[in-house]
Amino acid sequence: KVVAVIMVGGPTKGTRFRPLSLNIPKPLFPLAGQPMVHHPISACKRIPNLAQIFLIGFYEEREFALYLSSISNELKVPIRYLKEQKPHGSAGGLFHFRDLIMEDSPSHIFLLNCDVCSSFPLPQMLDAHKRYGGMGTILVIRVSAEAAHQFGELVADPTTNELLHYAEKPETFVSDLINCGVYIFTPDIFSAIQGVSTQRKERANLSRLSSFEALQSAATRSLPKDYVRLDQDILSPFAGKKQLYTYETMDFWEQIKTPAMSLKCSGLYLLQYRVTSPDLLANGDGTKNAIITGDVYIHPSAKVHPTAKIGPNVSISANARIGAGSRLISCIILDDVEIQDNAVVIHAIVGWKSSIGRWSRVQADGDYYAKRGVTILGEAVAVEDEVVVTNSIVLPNKTLNMSVQEEIIL
Ligand code: GDD
Numbered sequence: 001k002v003v004a005v006i007m008v009g010g011p012t013k014g015t016r017f018r019p020l021s022l023n024i025p026k027p028l029f030p031l032a033g034q035p036m037v038h039h040p041i042s043a044c045k046r047i048p049n050l051a052q053i054f055l056i057g058f059y060e061e062r063e064f065a066l067y068l069s070s071i072s073n074e075l076k077v078p079i080r081y082l083k084e085q086k087p088h089g090s091a092g093g094l095f096h097f098r099d100l101i102m103e104d105s106p107s108h109i110f111l112l113n114c115d116v117c118s119s120f121p122l123p124q125m126l127d128a129h130k131r132y133g134g135m136g137t138i139l140v141i142r143v144s145a146e147a148a149h150q151f152g153e154l155v156a157d158p159t160t161n162e163l164l165h166y167a168e169k170p171e172t173f174v175s176d177l178i179n180c181g182v183y184i185f186t187p188d189i190f191s192a193i194q195g196v197s198t199q200r201k202e203r204a205n206l207s208r209l210s211s212f213e214a215l216q217s218a219a220t221r222s223l224p225k226d227y228v229r230l231d232q233d234i235l236s237p238f239a240g241k242k243q244l245y246t247y248e249t250m251d252f253w254e255q256i257k258t259p260a261m262s263l264k265c266s267g268l269y270l271l272q273y274r275v276t277s278p279d280l281l282a283n284g285d286g287t288k289n290a291i292i293t294g295d296v297y298i299h300p301s302a303k304v305h306p307t308a309k310i311g312p313n314v315s316i317s318a319n320a321r322i323g324a325g326s327r328l329i330s331c332i333i334l335d336d337v338e339i340q341d342n343a344v345v346i347h348a349i350v351g352w353k354s355s356i357g358r359w360s361r362v363q364a365d366g367d368y369y370a371k372r373g374v375t376i377l378g379e380a381v382a383v384e385d386e387v388v389v390t391n392s393i394v395l396p397n398k399t400l401n402m403s404v405q406e407e408i409i410l
Contacts, residue, residue, distance in 0.1 A: 001051040001127070003101060004044040004110040006037060007090055007398065010058030016257045019378035021397050023352060025059045027114045028067060030332065031262055032269035033280065033297035033315045035067060039269055040112045042276075043120030047077050051104045053079040055114075056093045057087065092228035095193040102187060109189065111230070113181030117265035118271060119251040122180065128161075129184045132245040136189060138163065138235070139182035140246045141253045145173060151177030151255070152231050154239070156246040168231040177246075179231065180253050192243075196233045200225050219226075259349055260374035262368075266332055267313035270295035282310070288297040290322070302333075305341075323358075330366060340385075348375040357385035364391045372406060 018028045027037040037055065039321065044053050064081045072079040082097045085175040094101070094111060108129070110122060119280060121139070129137035140154060153174040155165040166175045204225065217291020228234070238244050252268050254261060273280050273295065282296040290304045298304060302316045305324040313330045316322065320333050323341040331345045338355040339345065345356065347366035354377045356362055361381060367373030375389055378396035383389055388403040398409050 001049050001104050001106045002047050002108045002110065002373075003054065003104065003106040004047065004050065004112065004122075004271065005054045005056060005094060005101060006040050006044075006112045006114050007093060008037060008055050008064075008114045010059035010084075010087060012058075012087070014252075017259060017262075019376065019393070020259050020262075020349065020351065022396060023379050024127070025057075025063050027059075028063070030315065030317055031117070031256075031266040032273060032336070033299060033317065034269075036256065036262070037114050038067075038071065039072060039117065040114065040120055041079065042075065043334065044110065044112075044117075045077060046127065047110065047122050050077060051106060054101060055079070055081045055083065056097060057081070058084045067280050075194065087227070089223075089227045089229045089233075091189075091193045091196075091230040091234050092226055094230075095190060095197075095228065097224070098190050099192070102190075107186070109185045109187065111183040111185060115256045116181045117252070117254045117256055117261075117268055118180060121247075121249055121251065122182075122184075125182070125184050125247045127248045128142055128410055129245070132161065134162075134245045135192065135238070136185040137245045137247050139180040139253075140177050140248050141180055141215045142176050142248070145366055148173065148176050148178055152235065153177070154179060154235075154246065161245050162242060163239045163246070164313065166231070166235040166239040166314070168229075168236065168326070177248070179235070180249065181255070183230075192234055192238065193228050196228050196237075197225060199382060243316055259367070259376045263313075263330065263332055263349060263374050264368045266315050267294055267295070270297060270313060270315070273297070347352040347373070349377065351377045351379040351381060353379060354381040354383070356383045357387065359386045360384070361388045363389070372408075 028035040030226050039204045061081050061083050068079050084093055088096050132227050152168045153170055154177055155175050165267040256262050256265050281391050282292050282298045289306050291309040292311050296311040297315040299318045301318045302320040304322040307324045308322045308326045310328045314328045316333045317335045320337045322339045325342040326339050327344045329346045332349045334352045336353045342359045343356045344361045348362045360383050364375040372391040376393045380397050381394045382399040384401045387400050390405040392404050392407045392408040
């Protein structure tokens, strides 16, 4: 049997995701019309002999309850939310719940970060992992040398794929091969994490007797004893010991730390629907006969005027109303939004219950990596008629009656 664990973090994480994370836990923010965490969950469904999926985080359980019971029924896999009382780090969280995770005596444990966008080639990883015969296999991808420093950089043996060296977000360039935050482990991972905690305790005791503490970095010294990071505390020390291996994906992969990246990833998942769930893509006939171009998701309860032109990369959530003659390109329209006649939305995320007046424009240049490359409206923002909002971020409950450009409206 195999189990999967998805690390969802908690409210103190994901601050870069504001203002959207003010309303909803980041893992539930919709990408291509489905909660962010839905995409790794449905990928887990393809793992042979999957017994259970666990979500570990320090959000309140009730925030996930409704979604998890419905997805669990739909996929016919037990999915449980395990709440940490405080953050234990990416490996510490796993270790904290080891008894529950090992309940079904799984032979393998998948571990996935919630905030990555990928095709999650999990069955292929499992096969590769069995061939390598180590304790763990890491999904890796090659990125540009300029981008690599934001991730764990690693060196792998080109023939055996063994992990030879690992450096978490290093200041000087190590490698353009990076950690995708998707892993498979044998249950030996628990002894490895235990080993790190024990070693820390021993060092703490030793430092009371000697000046040993001076040798440890300030960052490690200040960590609680049960806080274990998978990257720094496990991957780095176990590299080069024939225990960890890599599996390189040639498919898409992105990290989702900002609202702008969620728009990019929404587009990647819409594209993937062409293969996995074509029924979720709007095609301009049937009940939603707006003018559709490219990949578009429209929630069944949304009302879209037949003369609206929509796409590519547009996701429209529940109860949104899209007026006559409006034009939507590369955007996420959240629940209960009203877009009035002849309005234009390009490279933007429009928050829950917001409204955009007639002939208004909410737009940006679409640079996903820039600070204001995507315009974001928080919850219940009102853009009045004929107002143009360009490359801006607007916090919840604001009314805009004048055009703004390159601004953060607090
Ligand atoms: N439950 C729980 N508890 N989850 C946590 C905790 C914790 O204490 N700390 C982090 N997480 C979750 C986050 O929500 C996220 O899904 C994942 O664990 C990793 O988060 P971080 O440890 O903050 O690392 P990161 O996202 O900056 O970088 C990691 O992922 C990159 C890939 O996206 C590293 O592993 C990088 O090397 C890697 O490239």
